Amino acid sequence: MKLSQLFKSRDIIEKPEKGSHHLILAWLIFTGIFIFSIIVAWNENLLIRLYLSDKSYISYAITILYILVAFHCASRVFYISSQINDSKKVEELVRNNENISLQMTDDKVHVNGDITLPDCIVTNFIHDLLNKGTHYPNAADLLSDSNAELIEVYEARLKSPHEIGWFSADIMIKLGLLGTIIGFIFMLGSVANITDFDITSMQKILKHMSTGMGTALYTTMAGLVCSMLATVQYHMLDTSIDDLIQTTKHLAQVYILPKIN
Structure with a gap:
C-alpha cells in the first residue's frame, strides 16, 4: 500500500464525515425529546403544579426567557448549518481540482x-487571503503569520451572537x-407572625410554610432545568463552529496558501 493511500485511509477512520444538515438533525432530535417531555409533564399535571405553586411568578419569567432563547438557538442552528454545507461545497471544489486557479472579482471568488x-465563511476567508496576496505579493511570511489572526476574527464573528445565550442561561x-x-422569606414570614399555638393557627402556618417551600423548590428546578437545556444547545452550536473553523484552517493551509504564495 502506498504512503498516500495509508494516510488517506487513516483520515477516513479518524474523521468520519458528517452528513448534510447534521446540526439541524441533532437539534431537531433534541427539541423533539424536549417537546415529548413537556407533553408528558402536562398530562401528569406537573406543569400546572409548578406554576400554581410558584407565588413569586419567577417560573413564568424563566419560561418566557427560555422560549426566547430557544427561538434564538433555532435561528443560529439553521444559519450555522447552511454555513457548514456551503463550506463543504467549497472544500470539494478546491480539493478535487489539482490545477486550480482562484480569481477575485469584487466580493466574489471564482474557480x-x-x-x-x-457565499460562506470559507469563501470569505479565501477572499481575504487573495486580497492580502494581491496587495502584498511578496509577503509570503505575512500571509502565513496573519492567517491565524484572521481566522480568529471569523471565529469571533460566528460565536459572538451566542454570548447573549450563555448570559441568558446564567440569568x-x-x-x-x-x-x-423569596420562597424561604414566605416560609419564615409565616412563622414570625405566630401569636398563639392553637390548631387553627398551626394549620395556617403549615399552609403558608408549604407555599413558601413550594415556591423555593419549583423556581429552583425551573431555573436549573431551563439553564441546562439552553447550555446544551449553545454547546452544540459552539462545537459545530469549532469543526467549521478547523476545516477552514486545514483547507487554507494545505490548498489555498500554497497557490497564493
Missing part, C-alpha cells in the same frame, strides 16, 4: 474563471436562586 464559490440559574430566597 478556474467559470465557477463561483458559494436563569440566578432567577431560580432568587425564587429560592
